[in-house]
Structure formats: structure tokens, C-alpha cells
Amino acid sequence: MALTEEQLIQIRRHLHTIPELSMQEVKTHAYLLEVIKQFDKTNLEIKELPELPTALLVLVKGSNPKRNLGYRCDMDALPVTEENGLDYASKNPGVMHACGHDIHMTVGLGILNYFSEHQPLDNLVFFFQPAEEADSGGKVAYDLGAFTGDFHVDEFYGLHDNAQLKTGVIGCRNGTLFAGTTEVNVTIKGKSGHAAYPHLANDAVVIAANFIQQVQTVISRSIDPVKCGVITFGKMEAGVIRNVIAGSARLEGTIRGLTQDMIEFIRQRIREIAEGLEKSFNCEISVEYNQGGYYPVENNPALTKRFINYMKNNSQIDFEETEPKMTGEDFGYLINKIPGTMFWLGVDSKGALHSADFLPHEAAIKKGIDAMVGFLNYRMDLEED
Template structure:
């Protein structure tokens, strides 16, 4: 088989067995088998993750990472290789990411000699709760003397054959907020003898709108979204408890912490105003992706620059950022949009799909990065 056929075979097999974070057992077994057939030394990491290493003439190591997990999503693509796991789907392109890494590992296995060492990181749980942080805490990057790290993500907002990149901050720092308002229930006809948690909830949400509009510099990016509200039992009962959940996004830690601080201040003030209890819990998630300036300029001044689109920062989140807090790296948004073939659905869509040509583009991108860094 030629490389494109190999890529297609890997992608179609992996697409049929999507598994959720830290439960990628079938996926891990397949990846391990394929990498060992290519002659790589493979070891486990982060429960279901894998590391595949090839020693070069130098200990200096370049790492390439792919995520592994699927989504809780019922597939509606209608393809012959549709998901065999009911209610689960590779709707974010991670099957493509893995196929690209396997294809690149195949390409690399035929190159002699390697001037520098190469590490492939197959990482679980990118969709949550996050596998990159676990791998970093296990000391993988230090153990293998990783100097630079690279990753990519299929991106249907950019046409096939191009890729998106920018220097500096590219994705948002993200976190979650859970809020519980405790009032006092009562009969709907006697509201003065109760303490309506729904009224407090309405005041909270209205007050939160001032955080982004009045407490942040308009030039800075920040988002606070309340996504769920649960409260009340029936129409004639004053609600005693209301629960809210939301997400926080920002392009800097300073802005992120400002949003959190203002949430607490508003909640504390309304506790006093309404003589109620407001419990707040924050769950800090992924930091910002920050692409290395020198590596970005290296790409710009190479033949890759002709395929590059310099993109604006995005409010999405990616745990590749944990690796970049340890070593310099780049994260590419690999174009997968193909209007002629109908590949236009967004990520996390039940009909998300892409052309196999995208896989070859990913391998060529990694190959060129290795040449630019004198790996071979």
C-alpha cells in the first residue's frame, strides 16, 4: 500500500471504535500493535496513552502529539465505516489525528539515519478531563529530553490544503463555574414568608453581564456564559434552591482571574442583599495555547508559509497548552473544509467528516517541520 492507502486504513478502523477519555482501551491496543510493527519502542502513559520513541544520533528530541478520545455523540455521517460504538463518535477529528501520527511514524521508520530523536505522544482524554497534564506530571518531556513539541487539529473553517497558525496566544484559558443559590421555599401565594432563589438567580445573571462589559478592558478577550439553570418544583411553590453552571474563557490568566474574582464579589454582595447563601465552585481547566515566536517565524519563512493562514485567537480550548508550558511548540489548525465534496460541517457535529487528502497534508506538514529542524 502507498502512504495514502495506509492513512485511510488507519483512519477508517479507528473511526469505528471511538472511546471516551481514559477509556480508550481498544484504540490504545490498535495503536500499540501498529507502532510495534514499525519497530518503535512503545510504553504506556496516562492510563490509556502511549509513547513511541525512536533514538537518533543526538539525544535532542522532537515530539509530536495526537489525541485519542471520541465524543458522546450519535453518528449520522452514513459512511461505510461508521461508529460501531452506539452513542459515541469521532466527531472532532481525533481519528484523523491518530491516523496522521501513524502515517508519519510509517514514513519516519524508513528514514536512516535520524540526526535527532523523535517521540510520538498518543494522548487520552483531550475532550476531558484532560490527559496532557497527566503526561506532563509523569515527567515524560523531561525523560525524553524534548526540545520542541508539535500538534495539530483538523479545522473545517479553513479549506483543505491550507493550515492556520499564529504566534503567541491562539486559544483561550478555560474554566467552569458551578453556583448553588440557597433561599427558603414556601407557598407561591405567601411570598413574603419565603426567600425566592429564582429572584436571586435573576439578579446574579443580570449582574454578571457587567463583568465583561464594564470590568474588562474592551481590547482584552473574555467570556462568561451561564449555560444551565435548574430550579423550582411547580408553579405555585417558591423555589428554595437554584443551581447554575457556566464556562469562563479568556486570553490571559489576568483576565481569567478577574472574571472569577468579580463572580465571587457579586455573589457575596447578593448574599447580603437577599439574606441568602450562594455557594461558588470554580474548576480550572486548560491554559492558553501559546505558540513559540521563533518556530512560527521559521514556518513563515519556509515553503510552508505559502500554505499558512495567520488566524485570529479563538475562544476554544485545547490541553496541548500544558506541553507548551514546559517546552516551546506549535499547534496547527489543519484545513479540512472541502465544499465540492460536502465536507463543511463543524467540529462536534454528528455529520462531521473529511477527505483522506487531509491526512496526507498532515503527514507532509510534520515531514517539513522535521526537515526545517534538521531531524533528517
């Protein structure tokens, strides 16, 4: 069964009606499986992971394989209430495909469908991945050994839609496409007391204020101005009432950097600041980090040069070289372990990614499929690794 553009749009719209949060993609998994089982299965092998039950892998066996090429598309949605007024709007209250993973899955299905009808030279491994938005589904799958044996991957490719690029434009760059992200949680323990007797207490709010102020100088005074990093503390909890000095405080924030070295440098500086404040305020400060699989998406130089050259030199494709973004993506973990390239697909939405009015143009679906099918065929025709 060769899918038409209209059928692909209907698939995308159905996926849009059934958005599910990370690790809860039960209906999405079932629907993907239903669609794939209608394809010509002569050269297909389906693999599921009992420990990650919403994940789905599909192997397309090549006619003369020299390598296994992987293609990843993420499945989960966001806790956002849709405001688009569509007749195919989300039927799951408070959950929406506000990041366009319904587009990602549909493009992946289109590429898989093509190669189910036209046997590739090399083996292709399609990975429909749960939990990109949270819980590091890519890392979980890798750590479970998903990409071993017949399903091993030599090169990984994947896209992310882009609301700012015109519909169907392919965007990419060598180096970092997305930043890596790390959650940071800070607990400060001072001593509570009466507001009228500050000398008998140790004010955690004052300590927290000093901590935040000093941490914000890491970017402006410890990092080369031409390099990038972000530290944001978006949540602070302290105190119980206005006339009691807070004995403890908790800060929650995020670190972002374009390289893993940058992230680790920022982490170290935060620890050093915490140690200094412990001494100067005679308090206890604990700092916890959680990066999971959200490493920087650092595109492999050789693979990405080949990818960009193909896209630039194909007259049927609109290509733009893009700047790095400070948004995060757990595809970074996979291509930290396996050489790979991530690229943008323009969808020209009036609403931004993660917004309640995000509305991608569906004409991007076929353009994304055609670009990637062409590239994969080109890649498989090459003799070199």
C-alpha cells in the first residue's frame, strides 16, 4: 500500500486528535502499529521493547546491505490546552501536539512506507520514540540495548519541525543544532527565627538571593563572550509567613549549553559558588543535577557535510543553513553514542513551538518525506562509509 499525500494528512490529523504525554503513548503506539501492518511486510521486521512498551522499531531489510541507517521520530505530546479551533483538535483535554511530533511521526511513516514498497540497498531502522519531552526516551531505549543485533544503527538521522522556517524548507548546520539541558535543584539550609531577632537566625532567603546573584555572573564573567550558555532559576520556595525568617529555601532551574564541556563547566562553577557561600554564611547548600539524555545535539561533521551538500545541490529542495538554538532535544544522547545528524523541517506556523496555537502547514509532510527519501537513496548509493 503506497500512501498518498491525502492519506498522510489524514494520518497526521488522527495522530493530532490522540496526543499523549511521555511514557503514556499507548493509543499512539497502537495506531502506528495499525498503519504499519498495512504496508507490504515482505522486508519488514517489527521489534517492541517490553521494558519500554510504547516504543516501536521497524527494520527494513536491504537488498545488499553495507550498513544500517537509522531514522528516529518522537511520539509524545505536551501538557498544553489547544486553542486552534480545528475539527481535528486534540480529544485529550489539556494535552496537545504543540511541538509537532504528529508531523514527525507522519513523515517517518511516509519514509517507511516508501521503502516498504521500494526495497533499499542498506538496512533501515525506524525508531518511533516515546518520551522526548520528558523522561529521556532515547536514552532509555539505548540503555535497554534497543540498537543491537539486527537493529544496530551505524548512522542516525531525525528531524524537528520549525515554526519560523517556510513550509518544506530543510534547515541544518554542522556543529550544534540544539543545546544540551540540565535540570539543577538547590537546597539551602539556614536557621529559622523571629523576624525581630535576625542575629539569632540564618536567613535562607538572603543566602538564596546571594546565590542567584553570583550564579548569574558565571555567564557574564566566567565564559568567553563568543560562546553560549544559559542559567535560569525559574522557581524559588522559601518561608512560611512574613514575620518568620526562613530556615530553608529551594531553587529549581535549568542550565543550557551548546557543548557538553560548556554544561560541565557551568555545573562546576555553580558548585564552587555553593561551597563559597556555605563558608561565608555558615550554612548547608546541596546542588543536584539531572541531565538524563538531553545532551547537546552535536551533528557529526562528516555525515552532516554530506547531508548539507545533498540538500543544497538538489534543485527540488529549499535549503537554509541555520543558527544553533538553546532549546533541548534528547536526540543529542543518541548521536552522542551513534554518529548522526538532526535537521529542521519548516512548517511556517503562526504559533510558536510549545504554544497553544501552534499550527504547522501540512504541505511540509510530503516535502520532508521526499527530501529524506532522496537523501537516503543517495547515501546508500555511496561506497564510502
